Amino acid sequence: MKRILYIAVLLCLCALVEVRAQYDVHFTHYWKMQNFYNPAGAGATGKLHAFAAYSNQLSGFTGNPKSMLINGDMPLTMLRGDHSLGLGVLNDEIGMFVNQHLFINYAYAMKLFGGRMAFGAQLGLLNAKFEPKDLNLGENNDDPAFPSAAANGNKFDFGAGVLYQHKYFYAGVSALHINAPLIELGERNQFQVDPYFNFTAGGNIPLKNPLISIQPSVQMMTDFVSWRADITARGSYNYNDKLFFGGATYSPGTSVAMFLGMEFLNITISYGYELFTSGIGAENGSHDIYLGYDIELDIFKKGKNKHNSIRILQ
Numbered sequence: 001m002k003r004i005l006y007i008a009v010l011l012c013l014c015a016l017v018e019v020r021a022q023y024d025v026h027f028t029h030y031w032k033m034q035n036f037y038n039p040a041g042a043g044a045t046g047k048l049h050a051f052a053a054y055s056n057q058l059s060g061f062t063g064n065p066k067s068m069l070i071n072g073d074m075p076l077t078m079l080r081g082d083h084s085l086g087l088g089v090l091n092d093e094i095g096m097f098v099n100q101h102l103f104i105n106y107a108y109a110m111k112l113f114g115g116r117m118a119f120g121a122q123l124g125l126l127n128a129k130f131e132p133k134d135l136n137l138g139e140n141n142d143d144p145a146f147p148s149a150a151a152n153g154n155k156f157d158f159g160a161g162v163l164y165q166h167k168y169f170y171a172g173v174s175a176l177h178i179n180a181p182l183i184e185l186g187e188r189n190q191f192q193v194d195p196y197f198n199f200t201a202g203g204n205i206p207l208k209n210p211l212i213s214i215q216p217s218v219q220m221m222t223d224f225v226s227w228r229a230d231i232t233a234r235g236s237y238n239y240n241d242k243l244f245f246g247g248a249t250y251s252p253g254t255s256v257a258m259f260l261g262m263e264f265l266n267i268t269i270s271y272g273y274e275l276f277t278s279g280i281g282a283e284n285g286s287h288d289i290y291l292g293y294d295i296e297l298d299i300f301k302k303g304k305n306k307h308n309s310i311r312i313l314q
């Protein structure tokens with residue numbers, strides 16, 4: 001469910017109608033990015049979880065989408081109960097458009113049926129910018145349907161989600177852009193961001209060899225007009241305090257993706273390549289890079305730190 005190329009958007013602008021498109025980015029490493037797709041994913045790892053992800057989509061095409069996400073979340077251990085906070089910023093470039101999403105997530109969780117049930121809410125700011133510096137309309141360069149100067153607008157938006165985690169599996173659903181933000185681009189054009197829903201689930205299957213495990217996962221994104229589903233098989237191998245993993249994702253009617261990565265010293269690095277099955281060419285796929293950092297963080301831990309005093313021993 002890749003977003004519409006900017007040429008189609010320009011045609012919509014020319015017709016003086018609202019632009020409507022799938023707004024949110026799909027990343028190959030979605031299974032590592034709960035806080036981005038679901039507000040209830042804040043604090044899901046129980047650690048300080050920070051990551052950056054970059055996606056170069058439909059490579060080789062002029063004006064192809066390029067997306068950069070910086071994200072982080074952590075449990076709020078200074079509060080009574082299971083509270084978590086997440087922050088993120090997405091910069092998404094597609095042709096002459098630059099879309100930015102700044103958001104904050106809050107999640108509250110409770111124990112349920114031997115697992116953890118989290119409820120999350122998101123408050124975000126969407127900003128859209130159109131830069132016509134490379135726009136060439138030929139003889140119709142004074143067409144009033146197209147902004148002659150940079151145009152931008154912004155709008156607040158809201159999201160919510162739930163996430164259940166168990167020792168061997170997890171499942172969650174979220175609704176983002178619930179208020180359907182309508183962003184004004186100048187005086188003539190509007191950018192409509194439709195609400196969309198995201199479902200994700202996954203598990204951990206241990207094998208007889210304790211160093212090897214399999215983690216299947218699925219994700220489905222839809223705005224009830226278009227949809228995308230991803231089915232992922234991922235395997236992990238633990239060797240000398242390093243975790244190596246790799247796998248593949250199949251998206252029916254869209255693509256096949258492969259990825260390979262490793263975890264060491266609390267750092268995760270992974271590369272993925274998505275090959276579209278629509279016949280646009282193997283060299284015009286999407287490159288995904290993920291870099292993450294996880295660490296136990298409890299600076300507000302209660303209790304005294306016990307230690308021997310040199311003076312007392314003397």
